[in-house]
Amino acid sequence: MSQQHSALAPAPNPAKAKRGDWWRDAVIYQVYPRSFADSNGDGMGDLEGVRSRLPYLRDLGVDAVWLSPFYASPQADAGYDVADYRAVDPMFGNLLDADALIRDAHELGLRIIVDLVPNHSSDQHEWFKRAVAEGPGSPLRDRYHFRPGKGADGELPPNDWESIFGGPAWTRVADGEWYLHLFAPEQPDFNWEHPAVGDEFRSILRFWLDMGVDGFRIDVAHGLVKAEGLPDLGSHDQLKLLGNDVMPFFDQDGVHDVYRQWRTVLDEYAERKGPEGPSSEGRWWETGGRIFVAEAWTPTVERTANYVRPDELHQAFNFQYLSTEWEAEELRKVVDRTLEAMRPVGAPATWVLSNHDVTRHATRFANPPGLGTQIRTAGDRELGLRRARAATLLMLALPGSAYVYQGEELGLPDVVDLPDEVRQDPAYFRGEGQDGFRDGCRVPIPWTREGSSYGFGAGGSWLPQPAGWGELSVEAQTGDPESTLELYRAALAARREQPDLGAGETVEWLKAPEGVLAFRRGEFVCVANTGGESVTTPAYGRLLLASGEISETDGEAKVPGDTTVWWTTA
Known part of the structure; x- marks a missing residue:
């Protein structure tokens, strides 16, 4: 039998939203503003467009929204070259639009996390x-x-x-x-040894906290401090963000002094009292619960754990997990290492499969292993989607927090055949680097079956959308129990309702056939078949959800290849 998905997940639980440690099991949705929704028909997404779609995100069942940069910028690197950290770029709106978005999100029970870019500014700063x-x-x-x-x-x-x-x-x-400039020439690196830089960024933090934001995603969190004397690297060919070697410009111990100072700023706001008395009685978005999440590409998950010690940041993206192939043994290793590394520092694991810098996982998993996180070929679309759905259920079953990149809930693939003349990724024009193909995961998402931009806006889109994009749209998938969108809605609803899902530190691995991951968390059981062939496993209780069609007979379940299943024994 196949699991039927609910058409509409419940709104975020207000009681959970009030918790100061909401981030330990939160599902946070990344919005790439230029590609989410366009309110004025200029082909570019904007803050008002995001605001208009907040009810969709509430009904999807996420806890918070992370907005990629919308600051004043020449846009040499899609806004990651900031000219003014206290202003909204006119292409996205203005500060009043940001204020309205934050207020509306809070009224809907959603928190807002903004991107902060402290490693470098724009050359127009x-x-x-x-x-x-x-x-x-x-x-x-x-x-x-x-x-x-x-x-x-x-x-x-x-x-x-x-x-x-x-x-x-x-x-x-x-x-x-x-x-x-570790990135584009238009992005000069700050010297974090200079006290004025630290003073300025603590002021910027307070500016946005006073605006009401609930946290910050820290861009290139591992890059702020450089080795003393800026020593030569010598013969080396490893320039990727994620590598196995210690670099004089990445993951230097001095970055932790910066974040300890930042944490004191957040703690000041956490200690504030609400307008009606103690924080528990005030409006939840004005009291406590602010967080930092680090984009820290480090050689090991153990090094990543340094960023989330109790007096530093709250979360750090698990890029080792993102970079792991769809293979049971390797996935189990990275899960175990992650949980072991986070346990001593008391931080949650923070899982992620896609973002604006890597090929969407529906396309990564459509291709042969070993190609990394920047892939130029479409691969087997059907296989990639099947694995992506399974990988999502596996991720959402693991202890800790999870991030969802806009459009992955629609099963969107990367657009790998964009014409060269429309590309805007600066790495595309500067040789090897990250290969310069990040535009493929940034194509505006489809909302409707028809229209010049499938509901993105009234006047086309800044990157061309593929033909047939409308059949992957929110409109096309809503109400279809077999769609990827309804799978996400059902998964997030179940995650919210099941007491054993979300925050935690351990999993109990169960005996399983080769190529299969099976684990228990209290009364919840997850089985993920990463192989290509069906396997037979125990039916561990009442079926909650499956990423594909399974059958159950006499206490056993037949789980197809590239399929994940959730059961509860409650």
Whole structure:
């Protein structure tokens, strides 16, 4: 029998929303604003568009919404080059729109997390523009990494570091000095040894906390502090964000001093009293519960755990899990290592399968293993979707918090055949780097079957959507019990209702056939068949949900390949 999915998940539980530790088992939905919903028909998503779709996110059953950057920016790297951290870029709206979005989200029981980009600014940031204009010796140059070059006339970069986006990590200005940028030349790195940088960002935190946000996702959280003296890397070809080697520009111990200072700011807000007395009696979004989540690409999950010690950040994305192939033994290893690493620091595991920087998992799993997280081929679409659905149920069954990237609930694949002339990823124009194919996961999502942009907006979309996108739309999938959207709605509803799902530190592994993961959490059991063939397992109780069609007979279940099943013994 196949599990029928409910058409509408319940709204977030108000009692849960009030908990100060809501983030330990939260499901947080990433919105990429330019590709979510366009309210004014200019082809670009905006804050008002996001605001108009908040009821959809409430009904999906998520606890919070993370917004990728919407700050004032020249958009050299889709807003991750910030010119003004206290202003909204006009392409997205204005501060009043941000205020309205935050207020509406709170009224719907949703929390709002905003992106913060502290590793680098835009080259159009006022500090950097003045530093360049004032020339060598300007005190403002100390807020970035300006250096004289090597060679007889300073014509060579100060060291051999290369940009993550490809090419050198240094650019020379007209007066002969060079500045460091680990990403695009339009993104000069801050010098976090300078006290003014820390002062400024603590002020920025307070600005947005006073606006009512519930937390911050920290971009390149592992990159702020560089090794003393900016030493050469030497012969090395590993430029990816996720590597196995210690880098002089990533995961330096000094970053933890920054985050301990930031945590004191959040704790100040957590201690505030609500308007009607103690925090438990005030409006829940004004009292406590603010969080930090780190984008920290580290060599090991044990290094990632350093970012979530009790006096630092609250969550850190598990990129080791994201990078693991759809293979039972490897998945079990990374789950065990993650839970073991997080337990001593008292932090929840934070699972993720897709985001705006990697190929969507419906396409990653459609391709042969070993291709990494940036894939240029569509692969077997049917296989990829089947595995993606199964992988989602597995992720949502694990202890801790989980992140969902917009459109994955529709089973969207990456758009791998975008014309070169429409691409905007800066890495695409700078050699190898991250391969420069991130635009494929950023194509605006479809809301309706018809229309010039399938309901994204009234006037097309900034990246072209594929033909047939409408059949993957919210409209097309709503009410279809076999659709991926209804699977997500049902899974999030069950996760909310089952006391053994969500927060926790352990799983009890059960005996299972080769290629199958089976574990118990209290009265809940999850079985994930990562192989291509059907297997027979015990039917562990009442069937809650399955990512594909299964059959049960005489206490046994036949689980097809690439399928995950949830049972409860309650």
